[in-house]
C-alpha cells in the first residue's frame with residue numbers, strides 16, 4: 001500500500017499535518033520514536049515548563065505571604081514534579097494514539113529512516129509514500145566543554161524529573177528556556193545563576209524589553225552576561241564552573257547545571273541523504289516558502305527547519321503543508337505576524353520588528369510607549385511593565401512589545417490588528433472593559449490621538465470650529 005502522506009515526527013508540526021490530512025480523507029501514516037505522541041512540547045517542553053512555572057509562582061506567593069506573618073516555607077519538589085506530571089498526562093489525552101487512529105491515521109512507534117525518496121523504514125517495516133513531512137524536531141545543544149560530561153548536567157529532557165532539588169542551580173544560556181526555568185527554580189528556593197556569553201539575555205527581544213526584564217529578573221537571580229564557561233570540574237559533590245568574562249577568571253559552585261544554549265535539529269538518524277534531501281551546515285532541513293525541500297514531494301515543518309522554534313509556528317507550518325501537499329495549492333508560509341511570549345513574571349510579549357530592526361528597515365518610525373504603572377489595573381495589582389507600539393509613517397503596525405502580568409494574553413488583539421492590516425488607531429477606537437489589562441494597549445495607542453489633537457494643528461482648527469458652531 002502507498003500512503004498519500006507519511007509524517008515523520010508526532011510533535012506540534014507532525015500532529016497538525018497528520019490530523020489535517022486525515023480529516024480531508026488522505027491515507028496517512030504517522031511515525032514517532034516515542035511511545036506516546038505529543039513531541040517535545042508536551043513531554044519535555046512547553047507543557048511541563050509552564051506547569052513548573054505555575055507551581056513556582058504559587059509557592060513564591062505563599063512563601064512571601066507566610067514570611068510577612070513570620071513563617072518560613074520550603075517547597076516540596078516531589079509535589080511540584082507530580083503536578084507537572086499530571087498536567088502532561090491530562091494534555092496527553094488530546095494527543096493520544098486513539099484520537100489519531102479515530103481520525104484514520106496509521107500510527108507507528110519507532111525511529112524512521114529514509115531508504116529512498118519514496119520510502120521510509122520503521123521497525124524493519126517499509127512504508128511507501130506519495131508525499132512526506134519531516135517534522136522530527138530538535139534536541140538540546142550539548143556543548144563540548146571540558147569536564148562537563150563527567151560532572152553531569154541537566155537539560156530540558158531531564159530537569160522535570162530530576163531526583164534532587166538543587167539548592168544552587170547554574171544555567172548556561174539566557175534564552176527563553178534559561179530565563180523561564182531560572183526564575184521558576186529561584187522562586188522554588190534555588191540560588192540561580194544564569195551565564196550567557198552574549199551581552200544580553202533574551203537577545204531577540206526589543207532593547208527596552210531586555211533592559212526591563214533583566215532588571216526584574218536580577219531581583220531574584222544572578223545574571224552573568226559576556227561570560228563563557230571554559231571548564232567544569234568536580235569538588236566532592238559540587239560542580240565547579242570555571243568562568244571567563246572580560247579576561248577575568250572566576251569559579252562558580254553549583255549543585256546542578258542546566259544547559260539551555262539552543263537546539264540542534266534531529267536529522268542525524270534520519271538518513272535524509274538516502275532520500276536526497278538537502279540539509280544546511282547545521283543539519284536543518286532546507287525548505288522553500290512552500291515548505292518544500294529540494295524534492296517537491298518532501299516537506300518539512302517545525303524546529304527541524306530552524307526558523308521559529310515555537311509550537312504555534314510548527315502548527316502553522318503543518319497547516320500550510322496540508323494544503324500544499326494534498327491539493328497542490330502554492331501556499332507560502334509567512335512569519336510576518338508570528339508572535340511569541342516568554343513566560344517569566346512579568347511576561348514578555350513579542351510581535352514583529354524591534355525598535356532597532358524597524359529603524360534599520362523603515363528609517364523614520366513612530367513609537368508609542370506606555371508604562372503600565374499608569375494603567376489602573378496594574379496600579380491596583382502593584383504590577384509594572386510597559387507596552388511599546390512601533391509604526392511606520394502611515395500608521396501601519398511594524399512591531400508591538402510588552403512586559404507585564406499576563407501580557408501574552410492581553411496583547412493578542414494587537415496580533416489581530418497587525419495581521420488584518422488594521423492601523424494603530426483601530427486599537428484606540430475599541431471599547432475596553434474597565435479596568436482590564438488590555439487597556440494598556442489602548443493607553444499606548446491613545447498617544448497617537450493625543451499627538452494629533454494636542455500637539456498638531458487639529459486642536460487650533462477644532463477650537464475655531466467650536467467657537468463658530470452654534
Ligand SMILES: Cc1cc2nc3c(=O)[nH]c(=O)nc-3n(C[C@H](O)[C@H](O)[C@H](O)COP(=O)(O)OP(=O)(O)OC[C@H]3O[C@@H](n4cnc5c(N)ncnc54)[C@H](O)[C@@H]3O)c2cc1C
Pocket residue numbers: 008009010011012013014031032033034038039040041042044045046047049050110111112113135136137138156177266269270301302303304308309310311312313314343
Ligand atoms: C523547555 C522548553 C519550553 C518550551 N516552551 C515553549 C512555549 O511555551 N511555547 C512555544 O510555542 N514553544 C515552546 N517550546 C518550543 C516547542 O517545544 C517546539 O518549538 C515544538 O515542540 C516544535 O515542534 P516540532 O513538531 O518541530 O518538534 P517536536 O515537538 O519535538 O516533535 C518531534 C517529534 O519527532 C520525533 N522524532 C524525532 N526523530 C524521529 C525519527 N527519526 N523517527 C521518528 N520520530 C522521530 C520525536 O520523538 C518527537 O516526538 C519550548 C521548548 C522547550 C525545550
Ligand SMILES: NC(=O)c1ccc[n+]([C@@H]2O[C@H](COP(=O)([O-])OP(=O)(O)OC[C@H]3O[C@@H](n4cnc5c(N)ncnc54)[C@H](O)[C@@H]3O)[C@@H](O)[C@H]2O)c1
Pocket residue numbers: 143172173174175176177178180195196197198200201202203227228229260261262263308309310340341342343
Ligand atoms: N516561551 C516560549 O515560547 C519558549 C520557551 C522556551 C523555549 N522556547 C523555544 O526553544 C528554543 C530554544 O531555547 P533556548 O533558550 O535553549 O535557546 P536560545 O537559542 O533562544 O538561547 C540560547 C542562549 O544561550 C546562549 N549561549 C549559547 N552558547 C553559549 C555558551 N557557550 N556559553 C554561554 N551562553 C551561551 C546564547 O547567547 C543565548 O542567549 C528557543 O529558540 C525558543 O524558540 C520557547
